Amino acid sequence: MNWIAAAGVWGALGIAIGAFGAHGLPAYLEANGYDAAAIAQRLDTFNTGAQYQMYAALAMLGVGVARLSVPSNLLGAAGWALLAGSLVFSGLLYAIALLSDDFRWLGAIVPIGGLSMIAGWVLIAVAGFARRRLGVSQD
Structure with missing residues (x-):
């Protein structure tokens, strides 16, 4: 994968989705009958998804840059964990914010995405420690 x-x-995509959340989502929710408190809560949920999508994008960029100097299966696995985790975590938060309360159960799956993103960051750390152990310069 070209990370x-x-x-x-x-x-x-994170910027575009975040812009929709800031500019289009409030009107969408209001048009669908949500009150001010529900709109605020759904906007917060949506914003959390956009934030974590951007964190994952930045981490994936780091993975790609690091792999330019030292190809690493650990870094490749980190990239996949970050991408999959952010798809699940952010994607489900977007769905929860946009869909009716009948889909609130999706919130039970969101932590799986978070765990996958944590695994991605741990794999980045392990790859960094492995480079040091092998004597590869960190500068």
């Missing part, structure tokens, strides 16, 4: 290109696409 630099993937990060660019994921980051661009």
